[in-house]
Amino acid sequence: MIFAYNKQNVGDTLMVIVKNDENKENKTERKGAVARIQTIDGETVAWNFFNVSDYVTIQGNGQVELRENDIDILNEQLKTAGYEERLVADLSPKFVVGHVKTCVEHPDSDHLHITETEVDGGNTLQIVCGAANIEAGQKVVVAKPGAMMPDGQMIWPGNLRGVDSFGMICSAKELHLPNAPEKKGILVLAADAKTGEKFEVGK
Template structure:
């Protein structure tokens, strides 16, 4: 679940992205300051838009992907119930853009530029991530955007399939992370070996 807020460009609207709609048609039902977005085909809820959200949750800090406190999530669910919706939302406070370790890397069987990695992201959790960077290799410390992450440019990371192989995240370049003085040369950002796997990686002026 992704909580996103950008008061400067979108207004006082909290966007709660629940799932990837994969480009399918959807319908929007609004009650008061709450709009529910669901798929036309099966009714699955994929997002919520909460308008004038600061009047409900108080002042919200940050821009882009944000974290809500437990108290704010409780107030959000109270607002959903008050406006007549039966669903609830939950918070996930674990970082989504973290330091990872590439445990293994092999060539994709159906591509001359993709590689299939097994990348540890925290506490022994290993994600299969397909990567197109020319400098990817086993033994690197890297930055991983896990499923449910929102990149600085607004791109949302979901599980996907690349040339028939499942991929659960993205190994990031300095440019994708919008780091200052990011090199123009294509390739993932390589971190010092003493970087701690699982720690949140700072993106811009906030932690992911």
């Protein structure tokens, strides 16, 4: 689930993206200060909460973090508006230090690699990576499913040439880090970087 806020360009509206709706036709239903976005077959993919600063304090721009109490307040707004659905959010950090435990060549590609990368909570994600400098043993930055990149790209589970991938291993340029090199390749962190620790990205 992605929480996005851009008051300057969108107004005082919190956008809650719950599923990837790429290449799907959508319909919108508004009740009071809440709008639900669904696919034509009725699957909810996003919510818009209008005038959100009246009841939730939003800090930041782009992808924003909410507290558990904020989710409770948003669910009260859904209830008041007459919606039966409720938000169940994963509030864990979406950009974390990862440890590349294994890295093997993709069987159907001359440049992709399949990694098993440990992230927060001791969890391991299979991530397909196209960077030439990816190697087992590295500490890297992982954008987990539910992350929004600084350029607005949203990270969802995907499939690359027949192999499932659950996240993205990032370059400094993709993270909008100051003085990021133009040379392609993932950002390799110091060996003593703590696996699972939250990583702060640029905006």
